[in-house]
Amino acid sequence: MKTLRFAALAALALLGLASPSRAQTAPYHLLHTIPVGGEGGWDYLYVDPAGERLYVSHGTQTEVIDLKTRKLLGAVPNTPGVHGITVVPGAGRGYITCGRANACVVFDVKTLQNLSTIPTGPKPDAILYDQYSQRVFAFSNDGGKSTVLDGASGKVLGTAELGGDVEEPATDGKGHIFVNIEDKSEVIEFDAKTLAVYHRYPLAPGAEPTGLAFDAKNNRLFSACANQKLVVTDSRTGKQVAVLPIGKGADGAAFDPSTGNIVTSNGEGTLTVIHQDSPTKYTVVATIPTARGARTLAQDPQTHHLFTCTADLGAAPPATTDIPRPRPSIVPGTFRVLEFGH
Numbered sequence: 001m002k003t004l005r006f007a008a009l010a011a012l013a014l015l016g017l018a019s020p021s022r023a024q025t026a027p028y029h030l031l032h033t034i035p036v037g038g039e040g041g042w043d044y045l046y047v048d049p050a051g052e053r054l055y056v057s058h059g060t061q062t063e064v065i066d067l068k069t070r071k072l073l074g075a076v077p078n079t080p081g082v083h084g085i086t087v088v089p090g091a092g093r094g095y096i097t098c099g100r101a102n103a104c105v106v107f108d109v110k111t112l113q114n115l116s117t118i119p120t121g122p123k124p125d126a127i128l129y130d131q132y133s134q135r136v137f138a139f140s141n142d143g144g145k146s147t148v149l150d151g152a153s154g155k156v157l158g159t160a161e162l163g164g165d166v167e168e169p170a171t172d173g174k175g176h177i178f179v180n181i182e183d184k185s186e187v188i189e190f191d192a193k194t195l196a197v198y199h200r201y202p203l204a205p206g207a208e209p210t211g212l213a214f215d216a217k218n219n220r221l222f223s224a225c226a227n228q229k230l231v232v233t234d235s236r237t238g239k240q241v242a243v244l245p246i247g248k249g250a251d252g253a254a255f256d257p258s259t260g261n262i263v264t265s266n267g268e269g270t271l272t273v274i275h276q277d278s279p280t281k282y283t284v285v286a287t288i289p290t291a292r293g294a295r296t297l298a299q300d301p302q303t304h305h306l307f308t309c310t311a312d313l314g315a316a317p318p319a320t321t322d323i324p325r326p327r328p329s330i331v332p333g334t335f336r337v338l339e340f341g342h
Contacts, residue, residue: 027286028263028271028306034070034337036063036309041330044126044252045298045307045337046085048094051109054298055094056309056337057082062096064112065337067300076107078114084127086136088151095136095149097124104138104147106154116154121145128169130177133192139166139179146179148195160195162188168253170214170221178235180209180223187212187223187233201238206231211253211264211297218279224250224264230274232282242282246272252297256304261285265308267295271340290338293328304341311335 040059047054053073056063062076062085081100087109088094096105102122106115121140128137129151136149137160146160164181171177175192181200185207189199203209203223209231211224221233224246230253232242249267256263260276271288293310300307314329 027273028288028340028342030290030338031305031341032070032339034065034339036065036072036335036337037333038063038335039330039332040335041327042296042309042311042335043083044085044296045309046087047298047300047307048087048109049300049302050089051087054307054337055085055087057085057096058335062107070339074112076105076112076114079105083125084138086127086129088129088134088136089131091152093154095127095129095138095154097127097138099123099125099141104136104149118147118149118154118156120147121159126166126168126179128171128177130171130173130192132171132173132175135192137169137177137192139169141165141167141182144181146195158195160190160197162190162197167210168212170212172214172216172219172235176235178212178214178221180212182208182210185209185225187221189235199238201233203231203233203240205229205243210251213253213255213262215255215257215276215279217257218276220255220276220279222253222255222262224253226250230262230264230272241280244274244282244284246274246284247287249295251295252308254297254299254306256299258304263297263299263306265290265295265297265306267293269294271297271306271308288340290340294338306340307337308340309335309337 043057052067054065064073084097104118123142125141126139138147144163165183167180169179190197206225206229208226209223213222219235223231230244246264247266247270250264252265262274269292273286294308312331312334316328
């Protein structure tokens with residue numbers, strides 16, 4: 001019987017049916033396409049699991065989608081050059097960075113109306129609410145600053161001097177904030193309360209990092225870089241653990257601790273799925289088609305679904321001195337959210 005059992009398990013393993021890692025890394029597939037319409041570009045998406053809402057940056061407003069019905073609930077108006085969105089749990093308010101206005105808009109999560117506008121550093125981009133410090137960090141993509149706000153009141157508490165063009169952040173939930181510095185190709189660590197910078201870790205051979213995800217259990221940072229590399233860094237020591245290939249135009253990253261999957265969203269129109277086989281071993285397991293322009297990413301921590309957004313794209317306008325790399329034109333009325341899951 002022991003021999004027969006061994007033979008059966010061996011046969012199953014050959015078929016891939018007895019492999020736990022195979023079950024964990026089943027490719028994602030498109031579950032829903034949520035039409036939004038309208039005009040304008042886009043950047044970050046944000047999932048509010050408590051409110052069961054998805055917030056989507058879109059031109060001069062922020063679209064709000066009900067995740068139960070996948071219908072538009074409305075929009076937060078007057079958010080010119082919207083980039084990042086976050087909601088403070090239990091406070092009834094959210095915060096939106098407006099790159100064109102050099103400001104952060106505070107809004108009511110029930111009415112979606114603007115409560116106030118707070119000046120920030122130049123070109124505020126990513127934003128983060130840190131539960132440990134109960135602070136909101138509005139990161140400038142120009143000038144290396146982060147405007148620090150009290151999450152409950154919106155009061156300005158200070159400015160973190162981070163040095164460089166700041167991109168996506170992550171928190172360990174214990175008072176340490178990590179953030180990619182795009183122009184210096186590094187990831188840094190600073191204190192959520194004192195705002196002192198503790199460490200600056202180089203990401204070479206990765207260059208121009210944008211998307212950032214974090215594995216709190218294993219102290220791993222995942223930086224998605226513009227030169228088609230994902231760099232894995234030990235957040236305690238700064239040591240590089242792995243460098244893996246990803247798609248072109250990556251601007252978002254997510255980590256799912258339930259599956260061990262790291263996913264990057266690539267503007268070329270793909271998701272790269274990498275599995276954490278162990279804290280020191282990583283394997284690219286799938287490339288999932290999305291749509292051209294779908295470069296940002298948000299993950300629902302409850303359903304583990306992934307969200308990205310895009311629109312139909314036309315030809316790019318001619319390059320100028322001010323805009324050497326113009327983006328393609330956007331076909332009006334085609335903006336949509338793509339939802340992926342297992």
